[in-house]
Amino acid sequence: MNTPNDLFIEELVAKGIRPSYQRVRVLEYLHRKDSHPTVDEIFNALAPEIPSLSRATIYNTLHTFVDAGLARIINIDDNELRYDLTVSDHGHFKCDSCGQITNFSIDLDRISVGELQTFNIKERNVYFRGLCPNCLNNQSGKE
Amino acid sequence: MNTPNDLFIEELVAKGIRPSYQRVRVLEYLHRKDSHPTVDEIFNALAPEIPSLSRATIYNTLHTFVDAGLARIINIDDNELRYDLTVSDHGHFKCDSCGQITNFSIDLDRISVGELQTFNIKERNVYFRGLCPNCLNNQSGKE
DNA sequence: ATATGTGCAAACTGTTTGCAGCCGC
DNA sequence: GCGGCTGCAAACAGTTTGCACATAT
Numbered sequence: 001m002n003t004p005n006d007l008f009i010e011e012l013v014a015k016g017i018r019p020s021y022q023r024v025r026v027l028e029y030l031h032r033k034d035s036h037p038t039v040d041e042i043f044n045a046l047a048p049e050i051p052s053l054s055r056a057t058i059y060n061t062l063h064t065f066v067d068a069g070l071a072r073i074i075n076i077d078d079n080e081l082r083y084d085l086t087v088s089d090h091g092h093f094k095c096d097s098c099g100q101i102t103n104f105s106i107d108l109d110r111i112s113v114g115e116l117q118t119f120n121i122k123e124r125n126v127y128f129r130g131l132c133p134n135c136l137n138n139q140s141g142k143e
Numbered sequence: 144m145n146t147p148n149d150l151f152i153e154e155l156v157a158k159g160i161r162p163s164y165q166r167v168r169v170l171e172y173l174h175r176k177d178s179h180p181t182v183d184e185i186f187n188a189l190a191p192e193i194p195s196l197s198r199a200t201i202y203n204t205l206h207t208f209v210d211a212g213l214a215r216i217i218n219i220d221d222n223e224l225r226y227d228l229t230v231s232d233h234g235h236f237k238c239d240s241c242g243q244i245t246n247f248s249i250d251l252d253r254i255s256v257g258e259l260q261t262f263n264i265k266e267r268n269v270y271f272r273g274l275c276p277n278c279l280n281n282q283s284g285k286e
Numbered sequence: 287a288t289a290t291g292t293g294c295a296a297a298c299t300g301t302t303t304g305c306a307g308c309c310g311c
Numbered sequence: 312g313c314g315g316c317t318g319c320a321a322a323c324a325g326t327t328t329g330c331a332c333a334t335a336t
Binding site: 161163165166195196197198199200203222 | 315316317318319320325326
């Protein structure tokens with residue numbers, strides 16, 4: 001039988017990463033939540049199920065993923081880093097009020113720039129900021 | 144006579160910010176360097192000329208500027224924040240090797256997204272990453 | 287048996303905060 | 312004289328590091 005975990009294990013092995021239990025669980029969490037969690041969110045979500053889990057392991061794991069090109073850093077927050085599986089091109093919108101991050105699809109190649117023709121562009125990030133529809137409605141009056 | 148400083152003072156007053164000596168100097172530095180300095184860079188550049196200067200003042204000043212819409216935060220670095228005067232739309236490219244940040248002009252309105260029609264977008268950021276021409280030449284062989 | 291991964295705690299770094307003194311209106 | 316700004320030092324938060332123990336091949 002082919003459990004979902006098998007797929008994650010394959011995904012790791014394909015990138016040359018040993019599929020330890022913790023790594024599989026972190027990868028699984030990233031797949032399940034497409035909300036670009038912070039290290040803390042990942043830790044808090046998994047710690048109850050993996051009592052021995054350490055924050056350092058989350059950091060190690062995410063660095064491993066980023067180095068292998070499996071994940072990327074989303075630097076939309078002012079203070080803490082978020083992580084995202086590297087999937088098809090999309091931008092990120094962060095609501096100033098509720099902090100929620102929304103994906104939107106965007107053709108990143110279309111925003112290539114002539115000025116940068118002599119540059120080797122490895123990654124394109126598009127971060128928007130503002131108010132999401134929910135917060136617009138809830139606080140339409142006040143600041 | 145109209146010294147450059149007078150212009151900076153006007154700029155601050157126009158935004159309702161008291162033009163203290165420190166603030167004028169920070170603003171002047173931001174105008175002089177369009178390289179999106181970090182707090183540390185600003186501090187190290189100004190400290191010799193303003194011996195009493197404190198890092199906290201730089202932080203205070205930049206927050207004041209950001210709140211007034213005079214400056215914006217550039218979050219292209221993984222760890223520390225950079226600051227940029229809010230000028231005409233441009234994106235930022237950061238070289239993985241030398242860390243240099245290069246501006247490029249980009250029509251940010253053109254990358255508006257249908258999906259976000261119900262969102263109130265206040266700020267659009269475009270961050271690219273990769274290798275700049277210099278570093279491409281210098282290390283063309285090696286990783 | 288050996289390589290590698292994990293978990294803990296301490297160290298580090300950038301940022302924030304509280305407060306006393308100072309300066310400008 | 313009063314309100315606001317500065318500067319210092321301590322606190323904080325997120326991240327990194329070093330090392331001992333555990334784990335997998």
